[in-house]
Amino acid sequence: MALEVAPAEEGDIDRLMEIQFSAFESDPYHDALFPGDHYAPSTRKAAGDRTIMEWRQDPSARFIKCTDRESGVILGYAKWNFYETERPREEWAKSPEVDWYSGRKKEIAENFLGATAAMRQKLWGGDPHYLLNILCVHKDHHRRGAGTMLVQWGVVRAERLGLRSCLEASPAGYPLYLRLGFRQVDTVVVKAADWDGSFDRHYIVMLKQPEEFTSVTAHER
Numbered sequence: 001m002a003l004e005v006a007p008a009e010e011g012d013i014d015r016l017m018e019i020q021f022s023a024f025e026s027d028p029y030h031d032a033l034f035p036g037d038h039y040a041p042s043t044r045k046a047a048g049d050r051t052i053m054e055w056r057q058d059p060s061a062r063f064i065k066c067t068d069r070e071s072g073v074i075l076g077y078a079k080w081n082f083y084e085t086e087r088p089r090e091e092w093a094k095s096p097e098v099d100w101y102s103g104r105k106k107e108i109a110e111n112f113l114g115a116t117a118a119m120r121q122k123l124w125g126g127d128p129h130y131l132l133n134i135l136c137v138h139k140d141h142h143r144r145g146a147g148t149m150l151v152q153w154g155v156v157r158a159e160r161l162g163l164r165s166c167l168e169a170s171p172a173g174y175p176l177y178l179r180l181g182f183r184q185v186d187t188v189v190v191k192a193a194d195w196d197g198s199f200d201r202h203y204i205v206m207l208k209q210p211e212e213f214t215s216v217t218a219h220e221r
């Protein structure tokens with residue numbers, strides 16, 4: 001069945017949240033970002049509202065969806081950030097702030113988000129690049145090519161401008177990115193002691209240079 005990728009619309013938000021909560025069902029990172037009972041409509045509504053707010057406020061954000069042409073069902077979505085020009089330090093050097101938790105949970109969530117943010121600041125800083133920020137496909141529709149199409153959509157556009165594509169891979173996403181030519185440049189380690197006391201979480205930082213580029217210049221400040 002043919003799949004297609006197109007810009008998502010705000011009216012798609014309920015389905016996008018359904019997809020996101022299904023894809024990240026057992027992911028503690030997702031729980032830090034979107035707390036609450038995953039199946040409660042109020043949790044999804046709150047998540048959808050916050051996503052829409054970020055969507056409207058962030059001019060670099062591109063929300064795209066992958067749809068089954070025949071049935072019209074949205075299978076997955078991605079959020080890319082297009083950073084096409086050099087950004088000022090006050091824009092990229094900000095620490096993430098969590099206002100959806102308080103107390104210890106807020107501390108844990110900020111620590112978690114802070115680990116990723118610190119890595120992005122160290123490696124990419126204000127340099128132009130495209131960032132794959134969210135990628136999720138509904139669990140009922142895995143392994144049909146939707147994830148690949150949503151990644152390729154951004155990579156092709158980055159390459160047209162001679163820009164690199166960057167991401168932090170979950171274990172589920174890693175083989176897909178590797179297959180598409182991304183390579184590992186670093187690892188974000190989130191200490192379990194600060195999280196749930198079990199194993200440390202590793203997110204592989206990956207990069208795909210446009211074809212004509214041969215060397216990586218890590219951003220150092």
Ligand SMILES: CC(C)(COP(=O)(O)OP(=O)(O)OC[C@H]1O[C@@H](n2cnc3c(N)ncnc32)[C@H](O)[C@@H]1OP(=O)(O)O)[C@@H](O)C(=O)NCCC(=O)NCCS
Nearest residue numbers: 023136137142143144145146147148169170172173175176
């Ligand atoms: C990671 C994720 C987005 C992949 O989505 P997906 O739509 O299943 O991805 P694809 O179908 O394009 O590719 C997945 C695999 O299916 C294979 N595949 C693609 N089309 C296929 C088809 N028609 N038939 C059989 N296999 C197929 C691909 O070759 C790929 O194999 P690989 O993992 O060995 O590389 C999805 O598993 C997901 O949402 N996971 C949870 C959230 C998550 O971790 N997101 C990534 C955050 S970094």
